[in-house]
Amino acid sequence: MLQYRLYGGHSLPANLEGFVKAGANIGSVIGQFLFGYLADALGRKAIYGKELMLIIFATILTMTTPTGSLSPNQCLIYLGIFRIILGIGVGGDYPMSASVTSDRSNLRKRGTMLAYIFSNQGWGSLLGSVVTIIVLACYKHVMDVEGKTSKVDGVWRIVIGVSLIPAFGTLYQRLTLPESNRFIASQKLKNATSAAEEGYALAAIKKAQVVGQETTWSKTSSSTATSPSTSGESNVEKETEKDSKHLTDSPTSTVANDEPSQDNEKEKENGRSHFRDFVIYFSEWRHAKILIGTCVCWFLLDVAFYGINLNQNVVLQQIGYDGKTGTAWHRMFKISTGNIIITALGFVPGYWVSVLTIEIMGRKWIQIQGFLLAALFLAVLAGKFTTLSTAGFIVCFAFLQFFFNWGANTTSYCYPAEVFPTRYRATAHGLSAAFGKLGAIVSALAFNTLTKKIGTPAVLWIFFGCCIAGAGFTLLLPEVKGRDPDLVLAEEMREAREQLPG
Numbered sequence: 001m002l003q004y005r006l007y008g009g010h011s012l013p014a015n016l017e018g019f020v021k022a023g024a025n026i027g028s029v030i031g032q033f034l035f036g037y038l039a040d041a042l043g044r045k046a047i048y049g050k051e052l053m054l055i056i057f058a059t060i061l062t063m064t065t066p067t068g069s070l071s072p073n074q075c076l077i078y079l080g081i082f083r084i085i086l087g088i089g090v091g092g093d094y095p096m097s098a099s100v101t102s103d104r105s106n107l108r109k110r111g112t113m114l115a116y117i118f119s120n121q122g123w124g125s126l127l128g129s130v131v132t133i134i135v136l137a138c139y140k141h142v143m144d145v146e147g148k149t150s151k152v153d154g155v156w157r158i159v160i161g162v163s164l165i166p167a168f169g170t171l172y173q174r175l176t177l178p179e180s181n182r183f184i185a186s187q188k189l190k191n192a193t194s195a196a197e198e199g200y201a202l203a204a205i206k207k208a209q210v211v212g213q214e215t216t217w218s219k220t221s222s223s224t225a226t227s228p229s230t231s232g233e234s235n236v237e238k239e240t241e242k243d244s245k246h247l248t249d250s251p252t253s254t255v256a257n258d259e260p261s262q263d264n265e266k267e268k269e270n271g272r273s274h275f276r277d278f279v280i281y282f283s284e285w286r287h288a289k290i291l292i293g294t295c296v297c298w299f300l301l302d303v304a305f306y307g308i309n310l311n312q313n314v315v316l317q318q319i320g321y322d323g324k325t326g327t328a329w330h331r332m333f334k335i336s337t338g339n340i341i342i343t344a345l346g347f348v349p350g351y352w353v354s355v356l357t358i359e360i361m362g363r364k365w366i367q368i369q370g371f372l373l374a375a376l377f378l379a380v381l382a383g384k385f386t387t388l389s390t391a392g393f394i395v396c397f398a399f400l401q402f403f404f405n406w407g408a409n410t411t412s413y414c415y416p417a418e419v420f421p422t423r424y425r426a427t428a429h430g431l432s433a434a435f436g437k438l439g440a441i442v443s444a445l446a447f448n449t450l451t452k453k454i455g456t457p458a459v460l461w462i463f464f465g466c467c468i469a470g471a472g473f474t475l476l477l478p479e480v481k482g483r484d485p486d487l488v489l490a491e492e493m494r495e496a497r498e499q500l501p502g
Helices: 002-006 014-042 050-063 072-104 107-138 140-145 149-162 164-175 181-190 195-207 230-249 260-282 285-309 312-319 328-361 363-383 390-405 408-419 422-454 456-474 485-498
Strands: none
Touching: 014 050, 014 072, 014 260, 014 422, 050 072, 050 149, 050 164, 072 107, 072 181, 072 408, 072 422, 107 140, 107 149, 107 328, 107 408, 140 149, 140 328, 149 164, 149 328, 181 422, 181 485, 260 285, 260 422, 285 312, 285 363, 285 390, 285 408, 285 422, 285 456, 312 328, 312 390, 328 363, 328 390, 328 408, 363 390, 363 408, 363 456, 390 408, 408 422, 422 456, 422 485
């Protein structure tokens, strides 16, 4: 739309177009690691909602771009800058929403909840395309009949502005969400100085496995801790309530203490020491290989996934919705219709099959089969790119999108939120997501250049290789269905203590 408003229908300058496209992903890399680290160091309550405030701020400034005052190139630079800021907020939402959801989820339904949260991305894409169609339809007379193509300036501003409705609708809930019992318990376990304190922390973690007031005890092979007595259980509940209130009053607090001054010192020390603890924990190969698995799988996925989806003009051209003919309005309307087709065919169905099957099939199997079947359809598209009929291309592309989303695009989001202990969860998720966005940036910047040099089929073969490699790196990851990483960590700590001399 910007090309019609700013450049009279001509293409945007290649370097500035790349800057605007890559801006959000560049910001996402920053936001994912930054907010992930802060959520672990300072607590979820202290940080959650701030990323949404940043998204709202950047969205407002983006939709108020002064196209009438700045030159076309200056407008793109302006947009690119605020898309970076927008990306920081969007990137921050990845580890924040994932860790907040995982912290509060019933262990048996944790994957379903995470997949459900992530699946809303598909509905958002579909709704965005529908809103674009509706707004364009409202502008048909003034743009197509009266010939005032520059009025498209109002279309993209309205479409972007609509996204503020759900943002404002959820801001209050995010800012007032209390700290989770699991996060509190994980911090108590981290700072336990006696067997009794560790026992209470473990009991609270087990209690947090079930959402609601009822207390149940999870049977976990990874922990040999003894369940406390009825009186001990009551003490755990009282301790957890006290710590929850304490964290509400002071978001960065992690341990209840009788002396407030000592509390404050511990809070500061916990914030300063988190990075050191993170490095020590992942210096062990058994932990590092899992982080490598989540990071590399997400990177490889996004090279292929965003290589396809950030360059949909190639796909739209193959299915006849590239908007190459007709008036400016008809071109934009046709492209928007094509985007709805792409989203409806693969995005939404794939996400929802993931929601329905993730607790049945497990994350590891869904991720491996998703990578392998996506590779299969990429191979078909690459090998038959010039000979496939329109119907054949649509079918293959729909299955490709389906297995991206009933596969690694969903599980790469879920895995870091489930496989890592609560105290490192948001940082590890943010780091994994940042690697994913690096893959998206690489793909966005290299796709057009490589396509011109070696052709689209050859680029699709590269994406095929990324999917095969992704399936291989998934083997580094354990199955996380029914696995509580906090209890696994507690067992590792117990074994380490037993190996100490004396």
